[in-house]
Amino acid sequence: MRENENRLIRRHARQASVVLFGLLLLGTVGYHIIEGWPLFDGLYMTVISLSTIGYGETNPLSHEGRVFTLLLIFIGVGNLAYVLAGTTQFFAAGGLVAYRRRARMERNLETISGHTIICGCGRLGLAILHELEAKNAPFVAIERDPELIETLRAAHPRLLLVQGDAGEDDVLIAAGVKRARTLVAALNDDASNVFLTLTARVLNAKVVIHGKADDPDTLRKLERAGANHPFSPSLVAGQRIAEQLTRPTVAELVGVVTSITDQELSIEEVPASAIPGLVGRPLSESPLWGQARTLVLAVKKADGRLLFPAEADYVVVSHDYLVLMGEPAHLRLLVATSGT
Structure with missing residues (x-):
């Protein structure tokens, strides 16, 4: 859809340029041949005739010259x-606004980094999109269905969206896969x-990939293909329901701390390098340790290992991530400050 619209815009601009240039050339050469005028005088007469300004004849016109002028005007x-009608229709249909919006989106796509790429905006992809949007997390969506794309653009005007097959290299590159942090x-x-x-x-050896498998037997194939976290929605849903049936209190706590709504508790991960005075010191000496509003649950290492529980004497390094639990407003401030 976006390529078709761009093609229509280019074609309209090309047609307008050809028509204008052709009329100027016709008038200039016509006056030069019929009246023997210099080319500039012919061009000047053509411009004032087409614009209907009516300054009068630059030089006296013969009968043939006046007939030519009438034909040129008609x-x-x-x-x-x-050309003017086409231009008016383009503006009236919101073409300029849409064109500028797409241009802004393409500029943002060229600069975005550390983001999540959602490949496929079906029920699962759309649910992830809403969660990331609610958390103000940077992300780009890839979808190939033109009708769904129009629906998404209408509902999410600022959505960074790439149209195409997510399995193609150029589509993933357009979505910034080489700079992305995660991909779904x-x-x-x-x-x-x-x-x-x-x-x-x-395309990106470091991107963290979450791969969906409707058939649980595909999980191993996803892992071999390079997925860090292969998952089956049916298995995840089954485990969650079983947890609610067998351990309802635990399930309720997990639901509270992972909810995007304002609750009393929340869990976030924050890069250690974003918190002043943390790197190179034991956790017990950090400004977070022992705070009433924040609890350091675990430390995630650069290689993916999770140190749980977080020990007071653990010395933090720059590539660590801290898993924190606390008041949502306080954690959101930490996340916003860290830029994650």
């Missing part, structure tokens, strides 16, 4: 009216998610 005004393979079939995972892993 032809020129008709063609210029056609949430396409409609398992084979496409496996191929997407393999393609994304080749």
Whole structure:
């Protein structure tokens, strides 16, 4: 859809340029041949005739010259009216606004980094999109269905959206896969998610990939293709429901701390390097340790290992991430300050 609109804009601009140049050339050469005028005088007469300014004749016109002027006005005004009508229709249809919005989105796509790429905006992808949007987390969505794309753009005007097949290199590159932090393979079939995972892993060896498998037997294939966290929505839902049935209090606590709504508790991960006075010191000496509003639950190492529980004498390094639990407003401030 976006390519078609850009093509229409370019075609309209090209047609307008050709019509205008052709009329100016016709008038200039016509006056030069019929009246023997210099080219500049012919161009000047053409401009004032087509613009209907009516300054008068630059030089006396012969009968043939006046007939040519009449024909030039009829032809020129008709063609210029056609160009003007097309331009008016373009503006009235919101074409300029849409074009500027797309241009702004493309500039943002070129500079975004450390973001999440959602591949596929079906039910799962849309749910993830809403969660990330609620958390003000940077992300880019990839979708190939033109109708769904129009719906998404109408509902989310500032959404960074790339149209195309997520399994193609150029589409992933346009979404900033080489600068992305995480990628979610949430396409409609398992084979496409496996191929997407393999393609994304080749383009970015460090991106963290979450791969969806409707068939639990595909989980191993996703892992071999390069997915860090293969998952099956049916298994995840089953585990969550079983948790609610067997350990309702634990399930309720997990639901509270992972909810995007304002609750009394929340869990976030924050890079250690973003908190002043933390790197190179034991956790017990950090400004977070022992705070009433924040509890350091665990430390995530650069290689993915999770140190739980967080020990007071652990010396923090720059690539660590801290898993914190506390008041949502306080944690949101830490996350916003860290830029995650």
